[in-house]
Amino acid sequence: MNIRRIGAAALSLGALLTVAVTSLAFLDNHGYVYLKWFAHPFLGLAVGVVLLALAARVAFERGMLVLGVQWVAAVVASLALIMGARFAKLEQPFAATRGPVVASSDRFQVVQYNAPTLFATDSVTLRLRSRAGIASREGAVDLACFAVPAPGVASASLFEKAELSGPDRLEVTSRDGKTWIITFDAVTLAPSARLDRCSGALPRRP
Numbered sequence: 001m002n003i004r005r006i007g008a009a010a011l012s013l014g015a016l017l018t019v020a021v022t023s024l025a026f027l028d029n030h031g032y033v034y035l036k037w038f039a040h041p042f043l044g045l046a047v048g049v050v051l052l053a054l055a056a057r058v059a060f061e062r063g064m065l066v067l068g069v070q071w072v073a074a075v076v077a078s079l080a081l082i083m084g085a086r087f088a089k090l091e092q093p094f095a096a097t098r099g100p101v102v103a104s105s106d107r108f109q110v111v112q113y114n115a116p117t118l119f120a121t122d123s124v125t126l127r128l129r130s131r132a133g134i135a136s137r138e139g140a141v142d143l144a145c146f147a148v149p150a151p152g153v154a155s156a157s158l159f160e161k162a163e164l165s166g167p168d169r170l171e172v173t174s175r176d177g178k179t180w181i182i183t184f185d186a187v188t189l190a191p192s193a194r195l196d197r198c199s200g201a202l203p204r205r206p
Helices: 003-027 034-038 041-060 064-094
Strands: 097-104 108-115 123-130 144-147 159-166 169-174 179-183
Touching: 003 034, 003 041, 041 064, 097 159, 108 159, 123 159, 123 169, 144 159
Parallel strands: none
Antiparallel strands: 097 108, 108 123, 123 144, 159 169, 169 179
């Protein structure tokens, strides 16, 4: 096997891996934290077809086949990037923004998010995350929900602090000093019952 075929095979394999990894990351329903970095299937498709076009160029050097592959790759990559940009634009207004880690233990972290709502101001949500290196996962269900500070919002609806006080136990305190105990499943990272301090407490958007 000559060097051109080896190069073309490597580029083709890279294209397949790029599309596969970005697609699997996008479809992941186990909450793997580091897979989220690759959850961009449209970008993966664009990169994949460009790599395939390069593979054709390396393998065949010139000719109508190479030209045809390059044109198809250019069209598909452009469409994928346009679709990806539109999808990201539609998703952005409803995407939660990660905040600080508000509680931590040897096995878990509790991460704060600012989650936009449709008609009211943003809410503060808490999610559980395992500490397992590259295999770290984040729960799909919020542990708790609070309102963001705003005129008219009572201190009982505002988040103050959280503490992991046991292997499956989280203590959450609101700004008025009241504390709730939330238990969770250490495998699914889901709470036994979600603490809701935001429903009815969020002022409507002007």
